[in-house]
Amino acid sequence: MRFSWDQVFAWRVRRQFVDPRSGGDAVAVAERLCGVQAQVTSAAETAVALRCSSGMPGAVAAALGEGTLFKTWAMRGTLHALTPELGAAALSLMGSARTWEKPAWTKAAGATPEDVAALVKAVGEILDGRVLTRDELVREIIAEPRFQPLETHLRSGWGSMLKPLAWQGALCYGQSRGTAVTFTHPTHVVPGWSGIPDPDAAAPTLIRAYLGAYGPTTPDIFNNWLTRNFLSKPTVRRWFSELGADLTEIEVEGRTGYFLTEHLDDLAATEPTTAVHLLGQFDQYVLGPGTGDTALLPGDHRAKVSRTAGWISPLVLVGGRIAGTWELDKGDLVVSMFDGAPVPTAEITAELARIADATGQPVQAVRSA
Template structure:
C-alpha cells in the first residue's frame, strides 16, 4: 500500500495469492465440495477434467470425488458460466443461474433464429419441463419424447435432441432442470428442487450478484466488472448492470493497481494480497482448469498473447497447464505412462520440479506413475 492509501501490487504477488486461494500452492485439506465452493464451480463439460482439477488441489485427492459428490447431491451439475457444464455447490449454483438467466439470451433475435424457438416457446418449455420432471429423473431421450408429445413442441425436436443442449440451457438457468444421476453413458435430467436437498431456488439477480461477485473476486481478483462478465456470460450482460452490481458492494470492495492495470478485490483480502510474497514454483494443472478460465485466456499477464492458441485450442479445448511462478509457461499431455511437456519460447523444462509434480498428476489420474519428457 503506498503513502496515498492505494493498494499497489505486482503480478507475481497476484499469482502467488491466487495459487494459495485456489489450493494450487499449497494443496488443501479439502474435498470436491470444498474445491468447487472455493473456485465458484469446476467445469464439468468433460468429467475427467473436473476430477483432475479437484484431485490436483487436494492433499489426498483421487479420481472419482466429483462424481461421488454429485451422487451424494452435495454438488449440482448444470449449464452455468458461459453456457458450459459446471459442478457447483447449490448456493453458488443458483446465484450463477440467476445471473445467466438475467441476460435473457433466448429473447435475442440471433438466438431465436438459430434455435427456431421464440421467447414464448421457452416460457412454455419451462412450464412443461417443470411438470414432466416433477419427482422423476429422465434420460434425454425420455425427456424429449415427453416434451414433443405436445404438438406445439414438434418443431423443436431436433434442437432438443442436440448434444450441445442449446435449447435446454435457458431451462436450466430458470431452474427447471439440471443434470441427474448418470445412467452409464447416458445423461439424465431432473428438477433441481427435487434432486438437491434444501435447494434454495433461483434468487433475484441483485441478490445473486451480491453472492457470486464476492466469491469470484475471492479467488480470481483483482478483476473488473468486464472481466467478471466475460467469465460469466461472455459479455452478454448490460455493462451498466454489471457495474451497478459492483457498485452496490460498496466498501466490501477495494480498488487495486497491478502494474498499471486497475481492478477490484474484496476489502477483507486487500492487506493479505499486499503482504503476499512472490513464490518460485512449478505446478501442473489439468485441462479446462479454473486457474485460466477464471481470469480468461485473454489475460495477457497470465498467458502471453502469442501463446494463447496453444492453450485455447480448436473446438473449445483448453490444454493442461504448466505454471512457473504462477504464470502459464507451457502445456502438457499424458499418454500411457508418459507426460510430455512443451514449454513456451524454448525455455528449458525444469525437469526436477516437473517430475515431483508428475507424481501428483499420476495420483489424480489414478496411475502408478508418469515419466516426464520435454519436447
C-alpha cells in the same frame, strides 16, 4: 494501492488450493473456484484431485451423488459442478441476460421467447420427482404438438434448447444411466433447494466468490467469465458499485481492478514464488480470468492453451504464470515450455506421483515435446 502480478499470481495459487492443497473435499474446492468445469468429467475430477490432500479422482462424482454439488449449464453456457448456493446465484445472473429473447437466438433455435416460457413450465412438470434420459425427456415434451417443431434442437447434444431451461431452474443433470446422460429437477438432487434468487440479491454472492479466487478484476472481465458479455454492462457495473466498501480498486503494474477489501492485507503480505505446478485440462485457474488475460497467459501462446473446438490444454505454472503445457503419452508426461525455455525436469518429476493419483493413470517419466 499498487501490487505486482507476481504477488497476485502467488496469492491466486494459494487461494485456489494449488499450493498448499486443501484439506477439505470437492465441495470446498468447487466453492472456492466458483464451480468446476465439468464438460469433460475426468477434467473436473482432476481439477479437484490436484487441489485436495487426498488427491484421488471420484470426489466430484461422490459429491454429485450426495447432492452437495449439482451439475448444470452455467458459466458461458458450459457444464459445471457447483455448490447449491453459488450455482443458484450463477443461474440467476445467467438467466437475467435473457439470451433466448434475442433475435439471433430465436432465429437459430426456431423458438420464440413464448415457446421457451412454455417449455420451462412443461419441463418443470415433467421432471417433478423424476429422472429421465434425453430421449425420454424429449419424447414427453414433443407429445405436446406445440413443441414438435423443436425436436431436433431439443435432441442436440450441445443442449442449446435446454440451457435456457437450466438457467431458469427447470432442470439440471441427474446421475448418468450407463452412457446416457439424464435430467431432473434441482429439487430432486439438491436437498433443500430454494430455487433461483433475484439477480440483485444473487450478484453480491457470486461477485464476492469470484473475487476471492480470481481478483483483482473488472466488471467487464466478470461479465465475460459468466456470460461472454451478454449481461448489460451498466447492470454489472451497478452490482459492483453497490458492494461499496467491500471492494477496493487496486493497481497491478498499470492495470486497475477491484479486489475484496478483506483480502488486501493478505495480498500485501504475499511473497512472489518461483514454484512449478501442474494443472489439468479445462482448469479454472485460466478459465476464471480468461485465456485472453495476457498478464497470465502471453498472447502469442494463447493458441497453445485455448485450442480448437474449445479445448483447454493442461497447464505448467511457474510462479503462478502459465509458462507451458503438458500431456500424457504412454506413461510419459510430455512438456512443452513457451519460448524454448528449458523444462524444469526436477520440479516436474516431483509432481509425477501427484499427477498419477489425480488422473488415475500411470506416469513414469518427464520428457520434452
